[in-house]
Amino acid sequence: MARKAHSRRKTGPGRWLMIGLGVVGTGAAMLLAFHEGEDIARALAGGDQPGAVQMPVAPQAAVSPAPVATPVPAPVDSPFVVKSVLKIDGPIRFGQFYWDESKGEPGPVVITVDLAARVLSVFRNGHEIGATAILKGYGDKPTPLGVFPITQKDATHVSNLYDAPMPWMLRLTNDGVSIHGSKVEKGYATNGCVGVPDEFAKRLFKVVSLGDKVIITDGRKLDVGGSLNPG
Numbered sequence: 001m002a003r004k005a006h007s008r009r010k011t012g013p014g015r016w017l018m019i020g021l022g023v024v025g026t027g028a029a030m031l032l033a034f035h036e037g038e039d040i041a042r043a044l045a046g047g048d049q050p051g052a053v054q055m056p057v058a059p060q061a062a063v064s065p066a067p068v069a070t071p072v073p074a075p076v077d078s079p080f081v082v083k084s085v086l087k088i089d090g091p092i093r094f095g096q097f098y099w100d101e102s103k104g105e106p107g108p109v110v111i112t113v114d115l116a117a118r119v120l121s122v123f124r125n126g127h128e129i130g131a132t133a134i135l136k137g138y139g140d141k142p143t144p145l146g147v148f149p150i151t152q153k154d155a156t157h158v159s160n161l162y163d164a165p166m167p168w169m170l171r172l173t174n175d176g177v178s179i180h181g182s183k184v185e186k187g188y189a190t191n192g193c194v195g196v197p198d199e200f201a202k203r204l205f206k207v208v209s210l211g212d213k214v215i216i217t218d219g220r221k222l223d224v225g226g227s228l229n230p231g
Helices: 197-205
Strands: 003-006 016-021 022-025 097-099 109-114 119-124 127-133 146-149 150-157 165-171 178-181 188-189 194-196 213-217
Touching: 109 194, 119 197, 127 197, 165 197, 178 197, 188 194, 194 197
Parallel strands: 109 213, 178 194
Antiparallel strands: 003 188, 016 022, 097 127, 109 119, 119 127, 146 213, 150 165, 165 178
C-alpha cells in the first residue's frame, strides 16, 4: 500500500542492480550473483575415460557381497552469475519500467532490490528481463534488508491491516512485507512493502514461483561478472 512520504527524495544518479548481497549499476554495468541454479562460473571439464579391458578369469564360487552404504553427496550451492542486463540509459523515473524477455532463457528467477537506488531488477537464468523504479518504506515502517523467499502469490490481495488493495502480491515476510502493484510516484512511500507499477507487477507475477529469492540491500555493489555464494 502506498502512502505519502514525509520528504521527497530523488532517485540515485545512476541505475543500480542488486547482485547477491550486492547491487549492480547499469550505468557502470555492475552485476550480481546469488546461490541459486546453474553455476556458470564453474564449468566442469573432462573427457571420456578409456574403457577397462576385462581379462578372462577362472570361475569362482559366487560370494554374496556385504551390503555397502552408498554415500549421498551433500547438495552444493552454486553461485548465480549475471550474464546480461537491459540497456537502459540514465536513471529509471518513478512510474517507469523496462521489460524484455528476449534473453530470458529458462532457469531460476532472482529478484534484486536496491533501496538506495530505489530500483528492482528481475533476472532469469542470469539475464535481466525487467527493471523498475520502486516505492519503499521509511521511518518506523522501513523495508527490511535480507534474502527472502516468495511464500505466497495473490493476484487480488487486499491488506487486512490497511484495507487497501495490493494487486499481484508476492509475500516476503510473515508480517506482510510484499512486492505488489502500487502508484509509484515521487513523494510517496509504502508501509514497508516494495511498490512497483501495476503493469510491471502483473508481468513479474507471471514469471516467478513460490520459493524464488528476493534479495534486498541498501547500496552494496559487486563488479560485473562477479559471483557470490552467500551460503
